[in-house]
């Protein structure tokens with residue numbers, strides 16, 4: 001009979017200074033740590049890659065380990081837009097609208113070959129990668145990617161969230177990036 005372990009791994013504290021009775025670190029690091037471990041995904045799944053995501057959420061791979069068990073089907077409470085599957089050009093305005101409705105800070109994952117580059121569908125009706133319409137932070141290769149790859153991509157988003165400075169979304173670089181995609185500030 002297998003043994004049940006009760007060991008709990010706590011999230012490590014960010015780098016800082018500690019002594020008897022105190023610990024000091026930067027606000028950026030604390031907020032980065034909190035964001036990194038509570039990223040809520042919005043799965044925008046149109047085809048087979050979405051099934052791999054379902055496998056990633058199930059008990060064997062257990063996305064909940066990353067503080068991401070709360071899958072958001074409302075853009076307003078989501079942090080990471082995960083686009084999984086073939087995106088037809090007719091669907092492009094919908095993906096843009098969902099992205100636009102998400103609050104900052106937000107991140108985007110292109111999961112699988114179709115979302116990243118159109119995949120095998122090099123045809124007039126299919127978008128050749130979602131980065132034609134929205135900025136992408138992490139690309140996950142594969143057709144389909146295995147759940148391990150999706151989790152690895154998600155961990156790269158966690159790295160970005162943990163290391164992002166609080167002022168990044170107000171920088172000229174970031175505003176220029178949004179402008180390149182014709183997103184205007186509200």
Ligand code: SF4
Pocket residue numbers: 047048049050084085086112113114115119120142143144145
């Ligand atoms: S990348 Fe492959 S598995 Fe994923 S949606 Fe496209 S065809 Fe399906």
